[in-house]
Amino acid sequence: MKAVKLAFGLICLAIVASDIVAMSRWGEARGVYDDICYLRQAHLFQRFGIGGLDTNAVRDDDHYFEGKMKEIGFADWKDPIRWPCHNPMPSGKVVLQYPPGTGFLLALFPEGHQVAPLYIAASLILCVLALSGLVMARTLPSVISAGVLGALAVYLMINPAKASYSVPPTMALCAVAGLLTSLWLMRNKRSVLLVALIGLLLGVSVNFRLPNALLAAGYFLILGLPFLWTRSLATFVRGLAFGAGVLVGMAPTLAAQAINAGSALATTYGSADVVAPVFDLAVFGQYLRDMQFVLIVLAVGATAWLLAAGEEHARQAALLTVGNLAFNLGFFMTHPIFTHYYVVPITMLSLWTLSFARLLQPLEAREAAPVRRKSTNLGVLPR
Template structure:
């Protein structure tokens, strides 16, 4: 079933066009063009580098009004001192697009992302050992591969974001299920992945909110060296993951902590009934209900202390992210998909890692004694 959905996705992707009329697509492709043209200097997205007519050509191909006026181009803004115009999106999506030949970038990016998500789904299915976890792995695996077309096609930034969310979910689950000497290494891996996710979409930085809340409260409650080092490791690794964003900010805005988004007018956060109604009617709402219910059920029936702690982290992260987007002034069909996929992948891997026969224990038929060596392992 997974392979059939994956094959169908790749067949659909193979017919996509890179000139579909979506304004943000032009910016991601322009960032990729800058990387291919200038290497790492492509982080500088100033319109002063627009000497080969690439942006104008892309805008003209989608019949954009004023295509020959660079300062009217979408997702470009003038920085605070007025010295140059730069792009607002972070560099990550453009970077991964730049890995493929110009003119044939979107199709291989989505094909590769689909294959990687299919791999995560198959891994979850392979690790499942009981009927319940097997069913969860099958249903969610099919759903996750399906989502790689819709809503992931809505923005090129979603393809790499979905892969990072799956990988972060896997590492997070392993972190809480297998507590051992590799704990700090896994915390660092989670921090780097969460930081890197912001290179694809700035809003992905909110994915880390629940992690920092959990590790911060853990230190405030227990006040041990272990909880302090864990929180410090997460924070430092997160900063390492954010380095591409800091570098792009420094080059384009003149300060690593000042994003090009700062030059745009944004409405103050507020609850908009129209936005809430849009979410209620969208596919994201049932997914949100599933994620919340799954978190509550796993917390209630988990037979592993680490998994109970994990559900607290997932619940906090869901609450903080949903609160952020509920007060966001704009609705899109994919805004809360990253937090939902991160949460659902985490819950799935937690379930399949902790369900099944005890390691080293083979169930003997009723009435048949177990060998001494098996009893010693138990």
């Protein structure tokens, strides 16, 4: 088994090394609108500090964004109303539509060398967690599953993560949140501080992509339903701690929306981006033909397996992923726009959670036959 661990460890290291070589050669002028918009947010943070939350087009008085658009041959570079990724607000401002988190992370690195370090840092975090999973694995099946997940996660940092600068930090946070979620659920005594930290991380992820707010759906279910069942103070406090963590984590986005859109609850996205859900067979078909479908199958299959074969705490982790997958897949499968990374965050959060939940099971539970030991009651989820 040590040889298998070593083999998978070397595979993960080889993939991350290959990724780093490829990422170090990436340019920052691919001609993609999203790229230069995230870089504009980063530039604002580097110029104004926390004042960079204000993305009003008039703040481009140094012509940074205009210069970026000239580089990609954008015809209407002089007209802020025509700027990509910007929308007019009722106040008359023309502002960036994206939340500020991705731009903030890019701003931590020197201008002109921002993208590659962001991707490399996220890849290294994933590699460390992948190797940690291999170290924790104590049976051959768990070594293989941990190794495959680790190699897959690192591989995805090139494709499809390259499609958007918001994906790499989301991927890294999902992996860390998956580990912490398993640590929380696999204990008999559930820590309030730990669930608050998980909420904080999921809230922070909203600062990279607004749809990341859906990543918390399953958590609210397993924290809220037991409270309705038991009405105990302990379940209420855990739910309150998680909700407070989410709120604190997404505070930068709420502040940015207050500054740019006039209200913390108002969106900076245009009407064309805020659409009603609709089931479209064409969009559904695109998911079936995409790598994301493989991730969905893996996440659903791993959830079903852990529900059937896991011990009580592990089944509770699987119940959480059931709620999370249902909400997130339901949203994106009825979203009229398809991209190659929409369901990557929820599938990877689910897989990391399930993988670490399996690894943290007592050894005898992992070796036991897949027999249900005791029915899981939602009322006993938070202990």
